[in-house]
Amino acid sequence: MSAMSGVRLIGGELVAGSDLGGVLPGGAAVTALLGRAVPAGSRVLLCGPHEERVLEWLLDRRAHVSYLVRSLPDAQEIALRRAEDEELAVLCGGLAKMEGEGPFDAVIAAGGLTRLNTPDSSPLTWAESLEVLTGLLAENGRMLLTADNGFGVHRLADPDPETAENWQVEQDPTLPGDLEDFASRLGVGSDRCFAAYPGPFAPTLLLGTERLGDFALAGVLVARSLGVRYARTPVLFDPGEPAVRALRQGRGADFAPGWLAVTGPEPLPSGLAVEGHGAWSVPVELHRAREGWERLPLSGEAGAAGLALRDPALLAGPVPGGRLLEDELVEACARGDLPALRASLRAYAAWLDGQPSPAFATPRDVVFGGEGFEVLDPSWDWAEPVPAGLALARSMWLLAHRLCSGGLRHPWPATLDLTAIATTLLAMAGRPEDRIHLREAVLLEAAITAVREELSPAGQSRLAADLEEGASRTIPSHRDALIARRRALAELEESLRRTDWLNTALLEREAELRDLRTELAAAKKETAAARRDLARVKDVLAGAQRDLKAVKENLRTLRGSRSFKMGRLATAPARAVRRVRP
Amino acid sequence: MVAQSTWGCQVHHGNHWYGHAHVLARYCGLDESRPPRMPGYLQHGWNVLNGFGTRHSFEPGWSRFLWSERVRRRGLSLDGHDGRVIGAPWNYLLELEPEQPLSKREGVIWYPFHGWEQQRVIGDHKGLIEEIRDVETGPVTVCLYWLEYKDSGMRELYESAGFRVISHGFRGNNYRYTDTNFLKRQLAELRTHRRVASNRLSTAILYGISVGCEPAVYGDPMVLDDAHPVFGGVGRLRRQWPELHGERVDPGRAREIAREELGTDYRAEPAELRELFRWPAAEEGR
Numbered sequence A: 001m002s003a004m005s006g007v008r009l010i011g012g013e014l015v016a017g018s019d020l021g022g023v024l025p026g027g028a029a030v031t032a033l034l035g036r037a038v039p040a041g042s043r044v045l046l047c048g049p050h051e052e053r054v055l056e057w058l059l060d061r062r063a064h065v066s067y068l069v070r071s072l073p074d075a076q077e078i079a080l081r082r083a084e085d086e087e088l089a090v091l092c093g094g095l096a097k098m099e100g101e102g103p104f105d106a107v108i109a110a111g112g113l114t115r116l117n118t119p120d121s122s123p124l125t126w127a128e129s130l131e132v133l134t135g136l137l138a139e140n141g142r143m144l145l146t147a148d149n150g151f152g153v154h155r156l157a158d159p160d161p162e163t164a165e166n167w168q169v170e171q172d173p174t175l176p177g178d179l180e181d182f183a184s185r186l187g188v189g190s191d192r193c194f195a196a197y198p199g200p201f202a203p204t205l206l207l208g209t210e211r212l213g214d215f216a217l218a219g220v221l222v223a224r225s226l227g228v229r230y231a232r233t234p235v236l237f238d239p240g241e242p243a244v245r246a247l248r249q250g251r252g253a254d255f256a257p258g259w260l261a262v263t264g265p266e267p268l269p270s271g272l273a274v275e276g277h278g279a280w281s282v283p284v285e286l287h288r289a290r291e292g293w294e295r296l297p298l299s300g301e302a303g304a305a306g307l308a309l310r311d312p313a314l315l316a317g318p319v320p321g322g323r324l325l326e327d328e329l330v331e332a333c334a335r336g337d338l339p340a341l342r343a344s345l346r347a348y349a350a351w352l353d354g355q356p357s358p359a360f361a362t363p364r365d366v367v368f369g370g371e372g373f374e375v376l377d378p379s380w381d382w383a384e385p386v387p388a389g390l391a392l393a394r395s396m397w398l399l400a401h402r403l404c405s406g407g408l409r410h411p412w413p414a415t416l417d418l419t420a421i422a423t424t425l426l427a428m429a430g431r432p433e434d435r436i437h438l439r440e441a442v443l444l445e446a447a448i449t450a451v452r453e454e455l456s457p458a459g460q461s462r463l464a465a466d467l468e469e470g471a472s473r474t475i476p477s478h479r480d481a482l483i484a485r486r487r488a489l490a491e492l493e494e495s496l497r498r499t500d501w502l503n504t505a506l507l508e509r510e511a512e513l514r515d516l517r518t519e520l521a522a523a524k525k526e527t528a529a530a531r532r533d534l535a536r537v538k539d540v541l542a543g544a545q546r547d548l549k550a551v552k553e554n555l556r557t558l559r560g561s562r563s564f565k566m567g568r569l570a571t572a573p574a575r576a577v578r579r580v581r582p
Numbered sequence B: 001m002v003a004q005s006t007w008g009c010q011v012h013h014g015n016h017w018y019g020h021a022h023v024l025a026r027y028c029g030l031d032e033s034r035p036p037r038m039p040g041y042l043q044h045g046w047n048v049l050n051g052f053g054t055r056h057s058f059e060p061g062w063s064r065f066l067w068s069e070r071v072r073r074r075g076l077s078l079d080g081h082d083g084r085v086i087g088a089p090w091n092y093l094l095e096l097e098p099e100q101p102l103s104k105r106e107g108v109i110w111y112p113f114h115g116w117e118q119q120r121v122i123g124d125h126k127g128l129i130e131e132i133r134d135v136e137t138g139p140v141t142v143c144l145y146w147l148e149y150k151d152s153g154m155r156e157l158y159e160s161a162g163f164r165v166i167s168h169g170f171r172g173n174n175y176r177y178t179d180t181n182f183l184k185r186q187l188a189e190l191r192t193h194r195r196v197a198s199n200r201l202s203t204a205i206l207y208g209i210s211v212g213c214e215p216a217v218y219g220d221p222m223v224l225d226d227a228h229p230v231f232g233g234v235g236r237l238r239r240q241w242p243e244l245h246g247e248r249v250d251p252g253r254a255r256e257i258a259r260e261e262l263g264t265d266y267r268a269e270p271a272e273l274r275e276l277f278r279w280p281a282a283e284e285g286r
Helices: A027-037 A052-060 A072-081 A126-136 A179-185 A215-229 A240-248 A325-335 A338-353 A388-405 A418-428 A432-452 A457-469 A478-559 A562-580 B013-027 B069-079 B089-096 B125-135 B146-150 B152-159 B182-192 B203-210 B233-240 B251-261 B270-277
Strands: A007-011 A043-047 A064-069 A088-093 A104-109 A137-148 A193-197 A205-208 A258-262 A271-275 A282-288 A293-297 A303-305 A308-310 A366-369 A372-375 A380-382 B040-042 B063-066 B108-111 B140-143 B164-166 B195-198 B214-217
Touching (some): A027 A052, A027 A104, A043 A052, A043 A126, A126 A137, A179 A193, A179 A258, A193 A215, A215 A240, A215 A271, A308 A432, A325 A388, A418 A432, A418 B270, A432 B270, B013 B040, B013 B089, B013 B182, B069 B251, B089 B203, B108 B203, B125 B152, B195 B203, B203 B251, B214 B251
Parallel strands (some): A064 A088, B040 B063, B108 B140
Antiparallel strands (some): A271 A282, A303 A308
């Protein structure tokens, strides 16, 4: 015992390095399950670093906690922080040195067994580690243990899987093969196990194995959980898609990032989901109801921040089943199924009109199933009224944004930008006039997201700018990048071919223009010559007219003379005879 | 009405044939006598290929505006070129010109398979007249392509059989002489007939079905001079749509097929078309 630090060194400790960085094992969902594994006042072994709230929960329940960590700096930090807690003993060293400790009423290892090894003792395999832990349990002792699924979508989609410590067992042959194997190694049935998403150790979603078969609900929850986790993380491909497909094919547990088991007799919920981010997060238990499933929120404190109001109690009740509307719409776009898209958008717009809080009913928040459209999380409200037209404009902008920023396949030409696609979607929904709300809709989305994701004012304005430009907050996966690259290359090639075409057309037109100019010059020359001829003719004609005028004048003078009149008189009879006998 | 020439600011004059661009402009609330430029190639007739002829050359980079999903798929498989399905302009005309109640329908309007300016049709019109007489019981209107209508011998041949002979007009060429009443005239004629028939499954048959005519395809299908083999000939039409061939066909199934082939369900809203074509907003007071 190092009295100075309050840490008991058991041997094999890591003298440098820390496991306290990053997201620690635990989270609201795991904490919510602790009650089933830890009776009040029991002796608990907390194996490996865990999130602070796990320790707090245990100490609140007056548990006598032995907290085993392998890193000395970590152990000292924890002991310092928790110096006042008499029920806490911080142990530092390798799991191999734990033999003879205990017994414990409960062993909690939500971070798996890998981080319990240290280089000083020969590394224990998974099976050996489990054996040590089992040996530490009192009679009827319980265990909460998580296993990382090496074949989980989180591993498959990881672009850089080199994370194992170089002194650890590389390919541990004793790792559990699947969820059934994991359960039987713990000596329980698979009904004591959950599939964990989006990662094995700090899950926001735990689905009981019976739950996995209910695709209508599980699919939505799994896609949402992975979507939030991987929104800003580089991946090889979007892990949500294969995870959901695995569920549909009855292989959900095989591809789940992790498995969590709770031994003991306490009844378990069918699932646990954490609704909301950060301070807004509320763990919700899922239970089988007579028809479908029911939600039971575990903390019911209503709260408000900015214009957002939240009452977690409203989560209680039947869970909406169906498919996420956004997925349906994106799929219809990819298929080019415009009639289906139009029908869905119209139905959605009509439904949105009647919604009391349309600000929290975007296609991302809504499922479409047997009961029609339903809001997945009805606990939110917005203090200012949001007109249905504005809400629809926001929804269509978000859909257009997802299509454009994700480089997803859609039935419109590449020349249509974000605004044009959002306007088109509004027209398809039968509400073309709502396009006047599009700008306001972007600001509303930024405001709502800022409150829900606890963004800073700077973060909020950056988000608004990203939304407006069509930039993506999501980092595309390698697969997305390949698709986008192929698309960009095709567009580039088309542009180059178009340039060639225009160039050829231009050359043809230039040749044509040259010919026309030559013709024009010749025609001008001819016209000038013709003009000159015409002028000459006019001169001649004018002279002739002058001559004619003079002759006419002479004639008139002659007719007016006396001798002409006498002559006419003398010849009159002869003219009369001529008229009679022509 | 003959539309003004707007050559020089258009993508392809085929977009103006039959006044298609004009119908779409009117649907979008724009001046139908001067349709704005359409940024792509509009399919101008029903077609068993990619929506265009084999002789059509495409300027790269422009969209293709197609009638049906099937045509889009064919285009993708033939030359990898995707299209935008908006449905036939005919659908938009029907929206603009709803049917008047109590219109009396009788007889058949018969469209002998026609060639065009660069391909003649080889066939026996006398034999065809006999077949029409054998099948049809009511009055017969024969609608000839303008080239054949100009041929007084051809006209007299059908007139002497006691048939009424008409032509819907000239589809236009290079933005000149575009008869923008072509489709309206065709629509008015179809709506006064009980049946529509031809010796080839063609655009007119589908138009007729869409406005409630009973369709029939029978008689010598005739042969198009120098037809490209990719079209697959008459046999392909019969294999693909056997339900539409014969003197009497099932009208329900015919309506389904016409709906698919004319892309009726793909008719876009005016605001959608304006975005797609990058056309201006509707004009005031229109």
